């Protein structure tokens with residue numbers, strides 16, 4: 001039994017990411033689980049600094065007192081596991097561009113996701129050959145309009161229709177939805193605590209876990225951190241990383257205190273430790289609104 005944190009090494013963790021990591025750690029440890037780290041670097045392999053960013057992310061988690069059970073998993077090293085999983089699925093090639101999907105699909109969901117309208121499922125052999133000549137295909141899984149329901153610790157039952165989503169991108173790289181599910185199964189993750197921007201992708205991912213012969217995890221989606229305007233917190237919002245806070249004279253202990261206050265686990269100015277917070281943590285009392293920073 002294990003929980004996990006799965007950052008992309010695109011930039012340093014900000015207060016919202018650190019808060020989600022803290023909740024994921026508290027939830028895992030307070031339920032007797034291991035806590036694992038996965039570096040989601042499929043999109044950053046060509047980014048030279050990605051390795052350094054990932055190292056700083058690990059240092060920042062350690063500075064807050066969030067201990068990780070080894071080994072750390074790097075998605076860029078798991079290509080063969082993804083290929084093996086894809087070979088077990090019923091997939092078909094898709095030549096659609098984003099624009100074609102936008103034109104053919106119904107309006108995007110609230111999270112911006114556009115369910116695939118099934119264009120390439122119905123492609124004639126001659127059309128397929130024509131498109132094959134100009135564009136490398138992505139691979140989509142045939143979901144047949146399945147319904148999928150997950151249980152989220154805070155949101156309760158969440159259902160969704162599973163579209164034929166992409167499992168291999170047209171550059172040959174495993175798609176996020178595939179990699180996340182294959183890795184969670186391989187890492188023994190049975191508790192997925194992450195930002196609630198991913199709540200709507202959980203029915204799709206749970207469906208895929210079952211297709212691959214696994215059990216979907218218990219989900220726990222944490223409200224995101226937002227700036228004063230209500231937009232998702234970003235690096236440009238000021239002193240949002242541990243390094244930024246340190247430059248203001250606030251060490252990791254002070255930041256942990258700030259995060260604890262935001263989670264109703266401590267009073268302002270109180271000295272806390274991660275282990276101490278674990279004693280106080282009760283998931284039923286987690287604030288359900290976005291955390292407004294600044």
Ligand code: GLU
Pocket residue numbers: 005006007008040180193194195198
């Ligand atoms: N890598 C994703 C992110 O940084 C998280 C994926 C997940 O937790 O399933 O937002």
